[in-house]
Amino acid sequence: MADEPALVWAKERRSPRRQAPGVEQIVRTAIAIADAEGLPAVSMRRVATDLGSGTASLYRYVASRDELLDLMIDEVKAAEHTEITGDWRADLASVAHQVRLTLLRHPWLSGELPGRPALGTNSLRRHEAALAAAAGLTADITLAAGVVDTVLAYVFGTVAQELAELQAQRRSGLTKEQWQASVGPYIRDVIASGQYPQFTRRVVEGEEWSAERVFEFGLNCVLDGVAARAG
Amino acid sequence: MADEPALVWAKERRSPRRQAPGVEQIVRTAIAIADAEGLPAVSMRRVATDLGSGTASLYRYVASRDELLDLMIDEVKAAEHTEITGDWRADLASVAHQVRLTLLRHPWLSGELPGRPALGTNSLRRHEAALAAAAGLTADITLAAGVVDTVLAYVFGTVAQELAELQAQRRSGLTKEQWQASVGPYIRDVIASGQYPQFTRRVVEGEEWSAERVFEFGLNCVLDGVAARAG
């Protein structure tokens, strides 16, 4: 108990003997459900059903639903890959785009990542790649770490904002049109109140940027900034 | 049903007639529980118990637990305030610090914000303040919006990272010492594997910055960047 590693990823996983599901299968199935129907749909019973096994069997391979979530998060990062070219700006941008893609592909990630340190194998591999990218900018590892943390913080934050409306829509169960139809009048009222002049200008006069454009703009700002501070 | 506003904050709230709790009380109690014991501890039964009322009574004032969360989020932003001085850099930094403080004070926020558009009264008020701050940098409202989104994305992202370890600790139920004692050997193994040279350098050679220092560094990067792009 005391010498048992408390960290999820360090545990040795038993390999199934009979027709077993195996941890991998379980994690993959859970991810598929989460992607298609959202995290709340990932119940132990549901995963077991989709796997064609009994609910209690899952606990032979996974200690709890929470641990399953940790494994899902790390598994999802397995798909990311970045070639380090030595051009720090291009490399960091590549890392940033990869992270964004992963977060968009698995919308449930954004809500679960805060509160879970990224210590899984794949998370570490990605962090390593990010540090290697930043190493092209500065040899000071402390500075490089600061740069990586800053860039990744920005990426995570923007995608969270980007996902907010999408997720709310999904959660409300409305179609895009219904959702907009219900938000519209509310925004109209807010504007009509006259209490939010800047917000009003943003909505009325402002040009609407695509999510990609917003992302690129902010990313370039951040990269400009770190270049200035680490040169 | 159809002409009923679908947005939580636009609803008219009934005012209690007898000794009622009232929405405010409910939300405040829920926030207190979440701050002290984490979001999962905020069950309808628990809130009702702390309020000294019956569980079902809460539903007279709040449609669902989910709606209660929306209200909690907006309520928590009521405490924020920023004076707009016209010095865009100082003003934006002030907004950023306020947001960080709020997120740190209510650790459950970070996990709930992604997936919920910030359309509550207080959220709008804060967004308005942020835009006003950015207006000191550029008169172009589209650009100002981009700047605000970028800065806030960074803040949200860093705090999420900052909170990750703290939250994992809390969730594991271990003390800080026990937690570190369980992470230590794992990190040692990771380093010993030799597969993560940059990560190893970061841990071994790297100087450990305080959370505040990390935050300041990244924030300055971002502010430098937006200054360059909006000038």
Added chain:
DNA sequence: AGCCACTCGGGTACGATGTTCGCAACGGAC
């Protein structure tokens, strides 16, 4: 003052969840 319609508070109950217990059935080792 008296009455009625309406609202409020909340006990009870239902379905679903995460997790544990204990057992039956299987498979490799001897």
Added chain:
DNA sequence: GTCCGTTGCGAACATCGTACCCGAGTGGCT
């Protein structure tokens, strides 16, 4: 062939969010 550890899993439990329903109390009208 026998045996023992291991596996899969049915059943049960505590707890959750929420709907239903009714007694009690109130405000407004006559």
